[in-house]
Amino acid sequence: xxxxxxxxxxxxxxxxxxxxxxxxxxxxxYLDETELAENYALSRPPLRxxxxxxxxxGFVVLHKNRGAxxxxxxxxxxxxxxxxxxxxxxxxxxxxxxxxxxAQIEKLKETxxxxxxxIDDGDTFRRALVNQRFHEIIGEMSDNxxxxxxxxxxxxxxxxxxxxxxxxRNQTLAEQRSIxxxxxxxxxxxxxxxxxxAAAQLALDHWExxxxxxxxxxxxxxxEMPLGSAPHAPRQKGAS
Numbered sequence: 001x002x003x004x005x006x007x008x009x010x011x012x013x014x015x016x017x018x019x020x021x022x023x024x025x026x027x028x029x030y031l032d033e034t035e036l037a038e039n040y041a042l043s044r045p046p047l048r049x050x051x052x053x054x055x056x057x058g059f060v061v062l063h064k065n066r067g068a069x070x071x072x073x074x075x076x077x078x079x080x081x082x083x084x085x086x087x088x089x090x091x092x093x094x095x096x097x098x099x100x101x102x103a104q105i106e107k108l109k110e111t112x113x114x115x116x117x118x119i120d121d122g123d124t125f126r127r128a129l130v131n132q133r134f135h136e137i138i139g140e141m142s143d144n145x146x147x148x149x150x151x152x153x154x155x156x157x158x159x160x161x162x163x164x165x166x167x168x169r170n171q172t173l174a175e176q177r178s179i180x181x182x183x184x185x186x187x188x189x190x191x192x193x194x195x196x197x198a199a200a201q202l203a204l205d206h207w208e209x210x211x212x213x214x215x216x217x218x219x220x221x222x223x224e225m226p227l228g229s230a231p232h233a234p235r236q237k238g239a240s
Contacts, residue, residue, distance in 0.1 A: 012040040013050045021159045022125050028072040058153040081157050086207045088150050093203035096141035097196040108137050112184045127166035132159040161214045
C-alpha cells in the first residue's frame with residue numbers, strides 16, 4: 001500500500017510540473033488541493049509533501065491559509081530572469097565542459113535525438129519539455145550545488161515562455177528553431193571535447209537566438225523598460 005501511495009505521489013508531482021511548464025496551469029493560479037487529492041487518490045499529508053517539494057524547486061509559492069500558488073511571472077521576476085539567464089547559462093556550460101562524465105554525455109546525446117524528433121513532429125509540448133531536460137542535463141554536468149538550483153529555477157520560466165517559441169504555428173521562427181537544434185549538437189561537441197570557452201560562448205549565442213522573441217512575448221506594449229536591463233537610479237538634484 002505504501003508503494004502504491006508513493007507511486008501516486010510521484011505521478012502527481014510529475015503531472016503538476018508538466019502542467020505548469022506547459023502553461024496548462026497558468027502562472028499565479030492556485031492549485032486545487034481537494035481536486036488533486038481526489039484525482040490522485042492521495043490523502044492530505046502526501047499531497048502537502050508534493051506541494052513542499054514543488055515550492056522547494058520554485059514551481060509554486062506556498063501561502064498560509066491560501067495554499068499553493070503557481071509561481072507568478074511578474075515584471076520584476078521576468079526582469080531578473082532576463083538579467084540572470086545569460087550569466088548562469090554561460091557559467092553552467094563552462095563547468096559542464098570541464099566536468100561532464102561519459103555517461104552524462106551519452107544521456108545528452110539521447111535527449112538531443114529526442115529533441116530532433118520533437119522538432120520534426122511539430123509537438124510544442126515535447127519540444128519545450130525536452131529542451132528543458134537537455135539544459136538540465138548540462139546543469140547536472142556542471143556538478144555545482146550552487147548553480148544547479150538557479151538553473152533549474154530559470155528553466156521553469158524559460159520553458160513556460162518558450163511555449164511560444166516552439167509553437168509550429170509560429171512559422172516566422174522556424175529558422176531560429178532549426179538553429180537552436182543545431183546549437184544543441186554544438187553543445188555536445190564542445191562538452192565532449194572539453195572546450196569550456198567555446199561552450200560558454202555558445203550558451204550566450206544560444207540565449208541571444210531566442211531572447212528577442214521571449215522579450216516580445218512577455219513585455220506589454222505599455223512597459224518601456226527593457227526586461228534585460230536594470231533600472232537607472234534616480235538622479236539627485238544638483239547632479240551633473
